[in-house]
Amino acid sequence: MHINEQLQAAELRVELGDRSYPIWIGSKLVERLGELCLSKQLSTKSPMMIITDTHVEALHLSTAKQSLEAAGYRVAVHVVPAGESSKSLSHLEACITTALEAGLDRKSAVVALGGGVVGDLAGFVAASYMRGVRFIQVPTTILAHDSSVGGKVAVNHPLAKNIIGAFYQPEMVVYDTSTLLTLPLREVRAGLAEMLKHGLIWDQRFADWCLEHADELLSLREEVLQYGLYAGCAVKAQVVSKDEREQDLRAILNLGHTIGHALEAVGQYGELLHGEAISIGMIGSAMLAERLGEAADILPYTRRMIEAFGLPTQIPASYDTEDIMSAMMHDKKFSEGEMVFVVPTAIGKVEIRRDVPVALVREIVDELKGGARG
Numbered sequence: 001m002h003i004n005e006q007l008q009a010a011e012l013r014v015e016l017g018d019r020s021y022p023i024w025i026g027s028k029l030v031e032r033l034g035e036l037c038l039s040k041q042l043s044t045k046s047p048m049m050i051i052t053d054t055h056v057e058a059l060h061l062s063t064a065k066q067s068l069e070a071a072g073y074r075v076a077v078h079v080v081p082a083g084e085s086s087k088s089l090s091h092l093e094a095c096i097t098t099a100l101e102a103g104l105d106r107k108s109a110v111v112a113l114g115g116g117v118v119g120d121l122a123g124f125v126a127a128s129y130m131r132g133v134r135f136i137q138v139p140t141t142i143l144a145h146d147s148s149v150g151g152k153v154a155v156n157h158p159l160a161k162n163i164i165g166a167f168y169q170p171e172m173v174v175y176d177t178s179t180l181l182t183l184p185l186r187e188v189r190a191g192l193a194e195m196l197k198h199g200l201i202w203d204q205r206f207a208d209w210c211l212e213h214a215d216e217l218l219s220l221r222e223e224v225l226q227y228g229l230y231a232g233c234a235v236k237a238q239v240v241s242k243d244e245r246e247q248d249l250r251a252i253l254n255l256g257h258t259i260g261h262a263l264e265a266v267g268q269y270g271e272l273l274h275g276e277a278i279s280i281g282m283i284g285s286a287m288l289a290e291r292l293g294e295a296a297d298i299l300p301y302t303r304r305m306i307e308a309f310g311l312p313t314q315i316p317a318s319y320d321t322e323d324i325m326s327a328m329m330h331d332k333k334f335s336e337g338e339m340v341f342v343v344p345t346a347i348g349k350v351e352i353r354r355d356v357p358v359a360l361v362r363e364i365v366d367e368l369k370g371g372a373r374g
């Protein structure tokens with residue numbers, strides 16, 4: 001890990017030319033948010049807006065707000081209900097109403113203080129308000145090591161996940177790992193699912209490290225967590241730097257998401273957490289790999305990983321197979337009449353396949369419901 005001595009935090013960069021930005025990972029960084037915003041020359045003359053949710057409001061908002069105010073910022077706050085349903089057009093409009101009422105102008109910044117829901121929503125607010133204002137990510141979940149990096153911002157439509165959105169990069173990611181210590185266990189597990197994904201798509205050694213450190217990660221040992229988040233963000237930063245707008249390589253970050261997003265939509269964005277849905281999806285992708293003749297260790301390894309972190313491996317029996325298939329057809333990954341699947345070819349390696357027969361996908365979905373094989 002590269003440590004910045006002055007900040008006592010690990011530092012990574014997302015390299016995107018003149019839009020490159022730092023990711024700071026360390027303890028108690030929210031206390032230094034004001035100082036960090038000044039270092040990015042965010043204007044103190046224009047009001048700023050923090051977007052957060054009800055859970056994070058109670059736990060971490062006052063620290064963030066006080067730090068910004070101490071640095072000379074005027075801060076408006078918009079709080080959305082906790083949970084995926086806040087990634088909606090109606091909440092987007094409500095955020096923009098608050099921004100207008102608070103007098104945010106083109107030099108203002110939007111600060112996302114929260115998990116992936118807040119980050120995706122606030123990012124889309126920043127991208128669309130006055131056609132774009134400055135944007136800072138302050139992730140407070142483990143899952144948000146993925147969502148706060150890379151600039152995919154969006155809200156959901158009842159028929160499809162993340163379907164209304166943009167690519168809009170933040171100017172800085174301030175990842176305070178002490179905020180993670182208040183996360184409920186179910187959210188810890190769900191967040192770690194994306195960390196496992198980063199190992200499975202890119203780096204077998206990191207995947208093995210995750211398995212070896214499952215207990216420490218689940219019990220939130222902060223130094224272990226910091227390393228895991230650093231390594232996960234490093235994978236994400238490298239992929240995004242090579243292919244910001246998902247022309248090709250970036251699609252690998254969607255391992256488990258073809259099935260996972262469909263499960264979230266069928267569960268009406270609430271029954272399954274994102275990390276849970278993609279865990280089932282990653283088992284589905286490993287089953288596909290097996291049927292397509294890829295290495296024999298992929299499915300047992302993936303299953304071992306998902307189980308070690310207490311994540312689900314089966315689709316709830318009440319979910320209708322045809323509803324799941326239909327939700328997959330509305331996904332961004334369905335184009336030119338083809339489904340796109342990220343299929344593992346070894347541990348730490350994947351390929352993008354457009355030739356997976358729909359009948360095989362349906363068979364796997366059915367098995368994931370009944371648990372007959374896999």
Ligand SMILES: NC(=O)c1ccc[n+]([C@@H]2O[C@H](COP(=O)([O-])OP(=O)(O)OC[C@H]3O[C@@H](n4cnc5c(N)ncnc54)[C@H](O)[C@@H]3O)[C@@H](O)[C@H]2O)c1
Pocket residue numbers: 053054055056059082083084087114115116117118120140141142143144146147148149150151152153162179180181182183184187190191194273274275
């Ligand atoms: N943009 C991207 O690249 C990207 C990547 C991955 C996931 N996502 C999106 O991220 C979303 C999921 O993110 P998430 O899992 O962080 O969900 P989330 O934002 O809903 O947070 C999960 C829960 O934890 C609570 N919470 C947040 N921080 C907390 C803290 N420090 N202590 C206690 N509770 C806290 C929240 O209030 C919420 O109830 C999904 O919408 C998914 O599609 C986006």
Ligand SMILES: O=C(O)C(=O)C[C@@H](O)[C@H](O)[C@H](O)COP(=O)(O)O
Pocket residue numbers: 146150152161162194246250251253254257332
């Ligand atoms: O950043 C990416 O690219 C990803 O695919 C990361 C995913 O974990 C994330 O869930 C993303 O929002 C999915 O992207 P989408 O384009 O399929 O909505």
Ligand SMILES: [Zn+2]
Pocket residue numbers: 146194257274278
């Ligand atoms: Zn995801």
